[in-house]
Amino acid sequence: MTAPLQHPGYDEEKLLRVAEKLPCREVQARTLLSLMGEPHQNCYPSIFIYGHRATGKSYVVHTMLKELELPHAIISCVECISVALLFEQVLLSLFGTEAAGLLPRSPSLSDFVRIYRQLCSRSPAKQTRYIVIEKAELLREMDSNLLPALLRLQELAEDNVSVILLSEIVWDKFRPNTGCFEPLLIHFPDYSKDELQQILSEDSHPSYSADLYSDYINILLGVFYSVCRDLRELRHLAALNFSKFCEPLEEGKAKEKDVHKLWRNIEPHLKKAMQTVYLREVSSVQWEQLQQMEEKEAGAIRGLSAYSHVELPYYSKFLLIASYLASYNPARTDRRFFLKHHGKIKKTSFLKKHEKTSNHLLGPKPFPLDRLLAIFYCVVDSRVAPTASIFSQISSLVTLQFLTRVGHDDQLDSPKYKCTVTLDFIQAISRTVKFDVVKYLYDFL
Structure with a gap:
């Protein structure tokens, strides 16, 4: 800690506890403390705190309000999915359960401000009240007049209240097009x-x-x-x-x-x-x-080359297994291997007599993309939606040279690929996902 927190309006012991609980965030805590001012004085109407995820925004604000024993309401826009829930939570935290019951069933912004002013007249603020709104970027999806009203709630409610917005986006992308009261900005940088x-x-x-x-x-x-x-x-x-x-x-x-x-x-x-x-x-x-x-199972894999220990995402491993099966199995055998209700197929008709040469000796054969995906959805354990992530992992396998794209880029039909990895490599990958690849290979029947 560079220097202890100091403020004449707060107890030194409380400030010391705050400083001990906020390592590496002394600068931001000191800035926020200076904006709060004296407890009985009017704070700045609205403060906008922004920074990436897990940079201490919520933790710093929560710790300061709790340790300094300041009246506050903490609202999460993820939980308060409607304006009515947001208004109810604010009144409930600041004025108690009876206050929340004063709201009509579908309150408007004017209803909230009117009831807030009535409650303030009954119990005037002896010190600043703070309304902390987490995930504040979700306010943009609510009523268009909600955000401008919250930024100047102190003026509308005629109360010593300050609204603190916590967001992961910068104010320039947050500011509404209609214009609004400009809050003070505090940036929380990433931890070094x-x-x-x-x-x-x-x-x-x-x-x-x-x-x-x-x-x-x-x-x-x-x-x-x-x-x-x-x-x-x-x-x-x-x-x-x-x-x-x-x-x-x-x-x-x-x-x-x-x-x-x-x-x-x-x-x-x-x-x-x-x-x-x-x-x-x-x-x-x-x-x-x-x-x-x-x-x-480490003993079984330990004898393989270091090339076999490459780390791949979970679904990329199944995509690579599916591509290997598509490269070394004839297309007519897919129904036999991957279709549960394929009917009875005699072994004499399934294994052609003229096929005496092993497919592994002939090398990998090209296969279309739709065949790869069909085998992939059969061998993977869980149901997987055909999202962009799956297709991007296929491109990654091509970049890693585990797959080779066959044909020209300007061809009209779907692209074709060939699998370039060895049998030892695909067996090592299969062991990591508990899949017996040899059981599905035509040459080992």
Whole structure:
């Protein structure tokens, strides 16, 4: 902390508690405190706080209002999906349950202002009231006159009230076209790497030293900082993988000072965890179960080349498996392999006598896109909608040279592809998703 928070209108002990709970956000807290002014004085009518996700906007505002014991109402536009719910929540938080009952069934803005003024006349404000609106960008989807009215609610209600808007977009994209009262702007920048190191190191495990956990966070940020700056995601990943980091310590194979050994143990697991950043495809319990299952099967995969350990997203693995099956299976066998109710097909008619040469010796054959997708939807475990994400993953496989596009770009029919990976590689990929690819290959019947 650069300097303690100071303000003549607030108790020093309260300010000290606020400063201790807001690491790396002293500048923003000091700015907000100066805008609040004395508790009994009129604050600025509206304040607009913006910054990316997980930059401490809500946490700083909530902590200051709670620790300084200021009257406030915290409204989430995600929960308050209508104007009536928003008005009711404001009156309920500031004036109690009886106040919310004064609103009509479908209140207008004028009804809200009228009732608010009546309640203020009964109980005048001894200090500034604060209305904090989270996810404020959703206000633009409500009534067009709501946002301009909230920005100058202090004037309309004739009360010492200040509206604080929290948003992830800048004010230039937020400002309504009709014009409005301009709020004061406070920007919350992204945490730097050193700031993330300081904040995450405070969550040290009681069974281990603070220095060990700090070294672990340093390793974690070295892997994830280039792709993820979200404090909440990083905190989740740190808690999820710390037990794996400490395994050599529990088994007696390393000491806390052997950071290099600990790093070699955790490195492959952190790389796997990079697939789930922002996605959360599996829960924490499922992730730990997958880690244990993969350890049991590690011996079978350990003999493969390092090229086989490439990490792919979950659905890309199934797309690659489907492309391999399409390249090495004749098209007429798809009905036999992937259709549940295909009827009885005799083996003598299914296996042609003249087909004596293995398809793996002849090499991969081109296949159309619609055949790839048809096989993909049959082999994947869950139902997947044909979204743009699936098609972008096909393009990524082409970029990685796992697939090769066949034909010209200007052809009128659908594009055709060939799979270029080896059998050992596709078997290794199949093991990671618990899929027996050999069972679906024509050459191994």
